[in-house]
Amino acid sequence: MKTNRRNFLFGAAALLLAPALAGCQRRVPAALTTPLEIDARTTCDLDGMPLVDYPGPKAQLFYAGQSAPVYFCDTVELFHTLLAPEQVRTVAAVFVQDMGKTDWEQPRGHWFDASTGFYVLGSKRQGSMGPSIASFSRQADADTFVTQWGGRRLRYAEIKRDMVDLSGGALHDSKM
Known part of the structure; x- marks a missing residue:
């Protein structure tokens, strides 16, 4: 009887801890990774566009086990x-760029952990x-x-999938 009770308790503890442990594995603290600066050769991993040629905030995402980020031109x-x-x-x-500290037309540097940011949609x-x-590290800059x-x-957590439709820009750009 003691063995069954002990197995039950271990099983229950494992079930309760599994979601917490899974969450830990999905995201490594950004402090352990350093953003890289973009240059004339840095391109967007989705479409190959050179990042320095376009306005607005850029982003970089590091997947676990990879030393180089995936870059986004938007x-x-x-x-x-x-x-x-x-x-x-x-x-x-x-990481995203802080548009309160860098130029919108030619953004350079000023990277910060995206999960801590304030964003302006629309x-x-x-x-x-x-x-x-638009991405900002400070609420006051976002409000301005x-x-x-x-x-x-x-x-960050308030941005939902239906807010990030990619059909807007590229599909309607007659110059592409």
Whole structure:
């Protein structure tokens, strides 16, 4: 009888701990990864566009076990990838540019952990693929941006899949 009770308790503990342990495995703290700077040769992993040629915030995503990031020429592409139902790879870190500290037309540097940011959706500012999600490390900068350019401020976890439709920019660009 003691063996059955002990097995039951171990099984129950394993069931309770499994979700917590699984969550730990899905994301490694961003502090263990350092963002890399983009240059003239850095291209978007989704479409091959050179990142330095286009306005708006850029992003980089590190998958566990890889030393080089996957680059995105727009934050919409980043969130579209992260929120895709088929996305099962373990994410080590995600970085975006702080648009409160860098130039919108030629953004350089000022990377921060995306999960800590404030985002503006629906502004009048255009990124490389049309409408963009502006990224900020400080709420005050995001609020100032909303006052000037419109849109609404969100936190990282508030951005949902239906907000990051990729059919807007590239499909309607007659110059491509």
